Amino acid sequence: MKRTALFFILFAVGIYLLPLLLKGSYWMHILVIIGIYIIGAIGVDLVVGFAGQISLCQASFFGIGAYISAILSNTYGFPPVLALLIGVVATSAIALGLGLPVLRLRGYYLAIATLGFGLIVQSIFVTLQDITKGPDGFRNVVPLSIGGYVFREVTEYYYLVWTISIFILLLTRNVVSSRVGRALLALRGDDVAASSVGIDITKYKTQAFVLSAAYASLAGSLYAHYNRFISPQVADLSNSITMIIMAVLGGIRTVYGVIIGAAIMKSIPELLESILDYQMIITGIILVVLLLYMPQGLLGTAGSIIAWARRRRAG
Amino acid sequence: MILTVDGLTKTFEGVTAATDVSFGVAQHSITALIGPNGAGKTTIFNMISGLLKPTAGTMRFKGEPLNALKPHERASLGLARTFQIIRPFAEMTVLENVMVGYHRLMKTGLFSAALRLSVTRRDEANARRRAMEELDFIGLTRRAGQPSGNLPMGEQRMLEIARALVSDPTLVLFDEPAAGLNQTETNTLVQTLFKVKERGITILLVEHDMSMVMQVSDRIIVINRGQKLAEGTPDEVRNNCLVIEAYLGKETC
Numbered sequence: 001m002k003r004t005a006l007f008f009i010l011f012a013v014g015i016y017l018l019p020l021l022l023k024g025s026y027w028m029h030i031l032v033i034i035g036i037y038i039i040g041a042i043g044v045d046l047v048v049g050f051a052g053q054i055s056l057c058q059a060s061f062f063g064i065g066a067y068i069s070a071i072l073s074n075t076y077g078f079p080p081v082l083a084l085l086i087g088v089v090a091t092s093a094i095a096l097g098l099g100l101p102v103l104r105l106r107g108y109y110l111a112i113a114t115l116g117f118g119l120i121v122q123s124i125f126v127t128l129q130d131i132t133k134g135p136d137g138f139r140n141v142v143p144l145s146i147g148g149y150v151f152r153e154v155t156e157y158y159y160l161v162w163t164i165s166i167f168i169l170l171l172t173r174n175v176v177s178s179r180v181g182r183a184l185l186a187l188r189g190d191d192v193a194a195s196s197v198g199i200d201i202t203k204y205k206t207q208a209f210v211l212s213a214a215y216a217s218l219a220g221s222l223y224a225h226y227n228r229f230i231s232p233q234v235a236d237l238s239n240s241i242t243m244i245i246m247a248v249l250g251g252i253r254t255v256y257g258v259i260i261g262a263a264i265m266k267s268i269p270e271l272l273e274s275i276l277d278y279q280m281i282i283t284g285i286i287l288v289v290l291l292l293y294m295p296q297g298l299l300g301t302a303g304s305i306i307a308w309a310r311r312r313r314a315g
Numbered sequence: 316m317i318l319t320v321d322g323l324t325k326t327f328e329g330v331t332a333a334t335d336v337s338f339g340v341a342q343h344s345i346t347a348l349i350g351p352n353g354a355g356k357t358t359i360f361n362m363i364s365g366l367l368k369p370t371a372g373t374m375r376f377k378g379e380p381l382n383a384l385k386p387h388e389r390a391s392l393g394l395a396r397t398f399q400i401i402r403p404f405a406e407m408t409v410l411e412n413v414m415v416g417y418h419r420l421m422k423t424g425l426f427s428a429a430l431r432l433s434v435t436r437r438d439e440a441n442a443r444r445r446a447m448e449e450l451d452f453i454g455l456t457r458r459a460g461q462p463s464g465n466l467p468m469g470e471q472r473m474l475e476i477a478r479a480l481v482s483d484p485t486l487v488l489f490d491e492p493a494a495g496l497n498q499t500e501t502n503t504l505v506q507t508l509f510k511v512k513e514r515g516i517t518i519l520l521v522e523h524d525m526s527m528v529m530q531v532s533d534r535i536i537v538i539n540r541g542q543k544l545a546e547g548t549p550d551e552v553r554n555n556c557l558v559i560e561a562y563l564g565k566e567t568c
Binding site: 171172174175178179180181182183185186189190192193194195196197198199200201207211 | 364365366385386387390391395396398402403404405406407411414415416418419421423424425428429430431435438439442478479482
């Protein structure tokens with residue numbers, strides 16, 4: 001536990017020093033995107049990893065956050081931070097309305113409900129052209145500003161986004177190592193046994209789902225203001241699946257694993273840019289190989305190796 | 316009577332598993348529900364803990380009607396249970412498993428957990444302390460940090476009992492606690508049941524191991540074909556000709 005904290009502090013220091021090395025580089029942009037996706041992927045780790053519920057609409061919540069931010073700040077002149085917060089609250093309410101009826105049931109109904117929801121959301125972004133600007137996407141989204149300070153440089157977004165994602169990582173770490181996290185792990189393991197110790201399984205599943213949607217919405221808003229362009233593509237099923245892969249690849253239920261997962265998923269395409277034609281194939285092969293040989297993900301496998309080494313030393 | 320069951324009936328698509336069963340469980344007692352295989356004992360248990368909805372009949376716990384309450388709400392009243400098929404949370408350590416049992420006595424919510432407010436820190440400290448006390452009570456202290464999936468059967472059963480006891484329940488339902496245990500483990504279990512009773516906790520158990528039931532029970536209720544056949548002290552039940560008939564199939568009455 002203490003060692004994890006030390007690693008995390010070193011990691012955070014590294015993150016804050018990194019711009020000194022990479023200043024002006026295209027990698028700064030990639031790192032901002034990685035920071036944003038970490039926030040969305042932590043939500044997946046909560047719902048899929050801890051609560052054991054399959055959710056396939058994380059990108060839809062990401063998209064709702066992004067579009068609410070863009071529409072409120074551009075069309076209606078809201079301050080971007082207020083637009084972002086309204087987005088988070090509205091997305092949480094939508095997630096509650098979607099999750100509550102389905103999460104009462106046992107089984108994988110959430111997967112089906114979220115799949116359908118994802119299709120509806122994306123088609124709304126495409127169809128409501130007057131509001132969302134349709135399939136071509138929303139251009140020139142207002143940049144983020146706090147008070148009178150406007151964020152323009154990549155470096156500024158880098159510090160903002162990574163501060164938020166480190167904060168979210170810590171919050172989530174606290175949640176999963178508390179009564180709430182134990183309740184989620186218990187209901188995932190055995191919902192009958194969990195309810196017999198007094199755990200309200202519907203309540204905890206719903207809380208995890210709503211919190212995860214709030215994270216996705218926050219990530220989507222940051223993305224919209226940073227990238228300044230969004231299209232219905234952000235809410236695509238493939239983007240939801242990308243976030244699931246980030247959580248699984250890094251190590252499901254490790255929380256910090258999503259850092260590795262997001263970093264890999266967002267840098268592979270950049271590293272393979274010169275062989276664009278084979279990019280998808282190579283990405284696919286890397287994923288299959290990693291998951292075949294490391295089903296616990298990278299951080300999960302590292303944890304197992306450390307535990308094994310410790311047992312060897314002890315015994 | 317801490318628990319009263321009145322006219323409890325359960326029908327599964329035409330098949331009756333329990334018919335008009337009524338009994339009471341006295342405070343600080345050990346009461347056993349026995350009967351041949353398929354008699355309906357576990358069905359009655361599951362109705363009391365809320366996993367099954369009765370077709371008819373009422374249940375009261377500490378005077379409060381239970382019928383409309385969900386399983387977790389019944390647990391929150393101090394009605395704990397263990398399972399015949401052991402159900403530890405395999406991915407958690409032994410200590411964490413017991414800490415889960417402390418759930419109902421904690422106040423931490425999503426918000427206080429995320430910010431690790433003082434209420435959360437206090438909850439965690441209390442849960443850990445109480446869980447360690449229960450591990451000590453059942454003799455599993457040395458296993459605290461181990462993954463619960465690795466424990467031998469007898470210790471997993473003890474772990475489940477600790478998980479049920481950690482929240483200071485009023486009544487614990489034990490569903491065949493001796494199932495799958497060897498003689499040594501059963502002896503430990505019997506001692507544990509007596510120690511639980513000494514703590515002032517009421518016990519209702521379903522059990523097949525007849526010598527164990529006769530040894531620990533204050534009162535025995537015999538169920539046969541979904542109906543109550545007899546009720547009394549171990550001696551009364553042992554000598555009841557209806558019970559002998561049900562178990563041995565001889566006509567003696």
